[in-house]
Amino acid sequence: MSHFDDLMDYERQTQALAQVAGRLSWDQETVMPRGASPQRAEESEAMEHVLHARRTDPRVGEWLAEIDAETLDPVGRANLRHIQRAFDRTNRVPVKLAGEIARVTSSAQRSWAEARAANDFKAFAPVLAKVVELKRAEAQALASGGDPYDALLDDFEPGATATELEAMFDALRPRLVALRDRVMGADHQPAPLSGTFDESRQMELTQEIARAFGYDMEHGRIDKAVHPFSSGSGLDVRITTRTSATDPFGSIYSTVHEVGHACCEQNIDRDYLLTPLGQGVSMGVHESQSRIFENQLGRSRAFTGWLHGRMQEVFGPLPVADADAFHGAVNRVTQGFIRTESDEVQYNLHVLLRFDLERDMIAGKLAPADLEEAWNARFEADFGVKVDKPANGCLQDVHWSVGLFGYFPTYSLGNVYAGCLMKALRNAVPDVDASLAEGNPRPATGWLAENLQRHGGLYEPREVITRACGGVAPSEGPLLDYLEAKFSEVYKL
Amino acid sequence: MSHFDDLMDYERQTQALAQVAGRLSWDQETVMPRGASPQRAEESEAMEHVLHARRTDPRVGEWLAEIDAETLDPVGRANLRHIQRAFDRTNRVPVKLAGEIARVTSSAQRSWAEARAANDFKAFAPVLAKVVELKRAEAQALASGGDPYDALLDDFEPGATATELEAMFDALRPRLVALRDRVMGADHQPAPLSGTFDESRQMELTQEIARAFGYDMEHGRIDKAVHPFSSGSGLDVRITTRTSATDPFGSIYSTVHEVGHACCEQNIDRDYLLTPLGQGVSMGVHESQSRIFENQLGRSRAFTGWLHGRMQEVFGPLPVADADAFHGAVNRVTQGFIRTESDEVQYNLHVLLRFDLERDMIAGKLAPADLEEAWNARFEADFGVKVDKPANGCLQDVHWSVGLFGYFPTYSLGNVYAGCLMKALRNAVPDVDASLAEGNPRPATGWLAENLQRHGGLYEPREVITRACGGVAPSEGPLLDYLEAKFSEVYKL
Structure with a gap:
């Protein structure tokens, strides 16, 4: 040997x-x-x-x-x-x-x-x-x-630095703030989906959708937990979800999100099993998959069109006028406290808040005892409302309690990657919307498995994204273009 | 240090x-x-x-x-x-x-x-x-x-030898065979409990009974598995059970059995946590607790009297005439293939079969390829019927597949210990039946916790049993006396 x-x-x-x-x-x-x-x-x-x-x-x-x-x-x-x-x-x-x-x-x-x-x-x-x-x-x-x-x-995120991320986030912030302001001030405001939805049926629908996106239940399982997460690599990749009787989208989209993470592990070349290559290469790359599954695919007009019909089969008639109103309900932009429940427009603003606070805690500029006050002040400045209770503020995420510092910014980096990948995917799979409209994300998720996920840790994070995007290096532009186009349509701007 | x-x-x-x-x-x-x-x-x-x-x-x-x-x-x-x-x-x-x-x-x-x-x-x-x-x-x-x-x-079973066990089993066998013959030939044959029983209600009842016997759900949980078992020590002791729509006793008594094992871990002095003393000292001692919980307590006339009423509350009217007929149904002695479903009279005959076959396999006298034939021949000789399929024969137990050889005989040793302990318990807690008749096994299980379980690995197996029995060394006599008295009454011999 x-x-x-x-x-x-x-x-x-x-x-x-x-x-x-x-x-x-x-x-x-x-x-x-x-x-x-x-x-x-x-x-x-x-x-x-x-x-x-x-x-x-x-x-x-x-x-x-x-x-x-x-x-x-x-x-x-x-x-x-x-x-x-x-x-x-x-x-x-x-x-x-x-x-x-x-x-x-x-x-x-x-x-x-x-x-x-x-x-x-x-x-x-x-x-x-x-x-x-x-x-x-x-x-x-x-x-x-x-x-x-x-x-x-x-x-x-091997190779990334706070200085680089800060530059990227500085480019993101103004266009996101501007888009949010336009959306919040729009005349057309989609109504939410109201009603109560049987939670065991939610779990069944969630399993069906997880499978449709490519989650392999032979090598995984879905349980409930306080905070949805994906766990494990190789042949045993488990996800968790949570349900709420009044918010079926919470369960569906957190599951699709975790399925993105899980596929990022399950679809790695089996030759890499139990080797350093047998895992997603970085949290940013991981998050690019969870977010593209959840948002660019799962919250697309094509897929919500199918979901609208399927949910009526599962739960009975829904109190929305049509597929267009349903799409609006899925993509509503509202004031909210919780990052994991946030819409695509404001999500990254949640992340930037945490990025700054955790940098200050690690730098010794912010004492943990003062976190609640700092969080609440910053939240009010960024989102225009006061935090009503710690569970909606600085106690909402598990991360810091388990020692995850330096993790939050990879969420926004993942969103940037997802923007780039969706642009490449639309070029490579022109009929992606036709499949999504039939409740079939496989042409899209299959392309991601083949062009990105299967490589595991073979390439460095930036390199594997660049390769999947046909040689184009990642930047925040495609994400912003996508968000502006999508929400201009949803909000009839 | x-x-x-x-x-x-x-x-x-x-x-x-x-x-x-x-x-x-x-x-x-x-x-x-x-x-x-x-x-x-x-x-x-x-x-x-x-x-x-x-x-x-x-x-x-x-x-x-x-x-x-x-x-x-x-x-x-x-x-x-x-x-x-x-x-x-x-x-x-x-x-x-x-x-x-x-x-x-x-x-x-x-x-x-x-x-x-x-x-x-x-x-x-x-x-x-x-x-x-x-x-x-x-x-x-x-x-x-x-x-x-x-x-x-x-x-x-530290300190035990096959030669000693063989002598004990030789003393058990003739009186068990004689009792079985009398029981099988009795004019009075209790009827089984027929009907179907909702399996989720069985799980609920099972949890209630587990708690009544002293199982601490703050430090444990109950799940379903193919083979019921208890797992873990200290603050995390989990049990499994299985349910069958037509056999509620299967779920109840396998759970009570595993609760006996679990209490044998949960009740150890907390000072011994994560030390060699923080575990049940031997499989024989462990099995003495699972069997005394299951049989001497759980299948007693006093406890089945309570269970008869409780099951009618949970499942509706039962097709048995009275508590006496219910007690008979719980304690029926019938031809059967499965050790874990066997009655108290025949159980040890199942164990002796395995003891002899596994000794022969380890000695090289029986090739594993010939196991099915050897099992079926021995089963027919001991039980008077042919094995109909491997799942009812040599494939019924998980033990050998996971490498557990030398484990089976501790089941019968545990039964012998349980016989001794029940005799001591009746002397120490004279009103045990009155509590059991109210669905409260705690006076009995509390005595076992205090006099046996709490010691964990402090004493050697024989010693801890002897101490709990007030200085009387273990022997097969009390078990046989108990069985003969109980089944003479059930079968009106």
Whole structure:
């Protein structure tokens, strides 16, 4: 066996253990008994210790030093690149700190859920302060002199920097604000879909739509959780959703969103199973798939035309005049507090708020105890309304409680990528709307699987998007063009 | 920190990882997507490697060599004893063999489920042959010159030997056979409970009864699985059940059985959490709790009197004349193929069959390919009927597919223990029947928690039973006395 084969065998076991650790998180969010929390914290910490020890094992460093990348094929070189990067990153974080982060975030997540239910930020603030303290220490260790926030960001979007993102977001913001103002001031305001909708039928419809978009239930399952998410890679990729009797779109579109994530894992070349290439390459690329599934495809006029009919079959007559009014109900732009329920026009404004606040927390400019106040002030400035309760404000997202800093901006980057990909997809699959109108997104999702998802970690994030777009590098233009065209039509601007 | 503290810290992480591995098995049996099987096999093997590496780590041997047991308190000494025994056992099995067993049994379990569904033993035979081959190699390694079967048995019932069990079973068999003959030939034959019973109501009733027996849902949950089981220790102890529209007793009594197992974990002194003492001390002791919950308590005249009324509230009027006829229906002795559905009189005859066949397979006297024939011949000899299909014969139990050899005899040992404990309990809690008649098993299950379950692994199996029985060593007499008295009454002998 060559050093490379040894390394890949070793990496395969590490990947398998990482899948186990990920499934432990899935379990915690879906089925874990409430009282198990303290024990689970120790279990998660023990798994983190094992993974950290494997990732920092001197043998990996020795193998990496011995292997000549020039002797490998492109797949081998890509694997080596991922392993080297992960090895370098992991070795910078002390094992004790990594273990403490795992333990603290495991119980912090429970504290967050309780504080959110009780609408009590003060109960969560000291827990968040501890998480931020640990993440700042981790960022310092990772950055080794560079920008601490970029060091965290790099874990989710290799190669991206806050400075670059800020420039992109600066270009996004004015046209989004202008579009929102026009939409909010429009004479034509689509009505919402009112009524109550049986939640078990919602779950059934959600499964049907998940399958239609390409979710493979032989290698996945759908459960309920507080926060919808996708979990796992390879042959076991699970998603969660939530239902509300008065908001069937919440369940449908959060599911389609998570199906985008799940397909980004399920459709990777099976040759890459349990290797570093067997996972979506970055959160931005991941989010590009969840958002294009959810919005450019799922909320298109063509697909909502089909959904309008299907929902009447499932729930009986709907209180909307026609498919056009239904399309308007799906795409309404309204004042709202919750990022995950936000419309396409305002969504990125939610993200920019979090991006700035978390950069300030990591930079030490914003004390976690002051987060609620800072959030509420910024929200009122950006959205024109006061936050009414923490569950609608700074306690709405799970991310920070589990230590995810540097993750939020990848949502907007994903939207930018989705804009670029949709433009390319329309060129490549001209009849995409005809299929969507029949409730069949497969020509579209199949193109994405073939041109993007199957590559897994073979290419760097920017490169794989550029390749899928026929050599055109990603920019915010196509997303803005798409949004302006779509909402001008919906709102008859 | 002393060597002992170091050892206990290390052991605590190992225990936490073992809980994770156990939960992976729970996941596989309850919620895992079908197509995930090949990946799961690699995940299980990776976890087994981690655990094996920890258990054979030279540091453990060094700590054990350095620690003077005389300096420890009784709890410390008991912990040390468990760690030493596990260390000695694990070090005898090569890491490659341990990994292969984990991998093969993971996929063998899937093969077993498929073969069972298809009633096709031949499809499973080569898989079983591989499992037996690996377990024989493991037994040879463990026995280091001693009896290979005893070496496997010792993993489930420390200190027990096949020779001793054989003597006990030889004393059981004639009185059980005589009782069965009298029961089968009795003029009075209780009628079964006929009808169909809503399965979701069965699940609700099952949860109610589980709680009544003391199952703590804050630290547990109930799901459906092909084979009911209990999984986990400490703060996360999950059970599974199965339902059948025409057999509500199947669901109720398999649940009460698993609740006995679960209480045996949940009621252990919390000071022992994630230490070697924080688990039921042996399978025999475990089974004594599941069987006393299920039979001596759950199938008692007092409790069935309450259950008769409760089931009429839940399901409407039952087609039985009175509580006496209901009690007869619960305790009917009939010809049947399935061990887990067997009555108290014949149950141990099922176990003895498996005990002899698995000893022969481990000794190399019975080829796995010949198992179906051997099983069917022995079954006809013992039970007087021919096995009609493998799902009712040698494919009915999951155990061998997952490598559990030496486990079956602990079922009968547990029944013997249960007989002894019930005798002691009746002396200690004279009004136990009055509470059971009100649907309240807590005085009984509380006594078991206090006198047996809370000790976890503090005492050796025989010792903890002897202590709970006020100094009387276990023997088969009380079980036989109890069965003869009970079934003489039920069958009006």
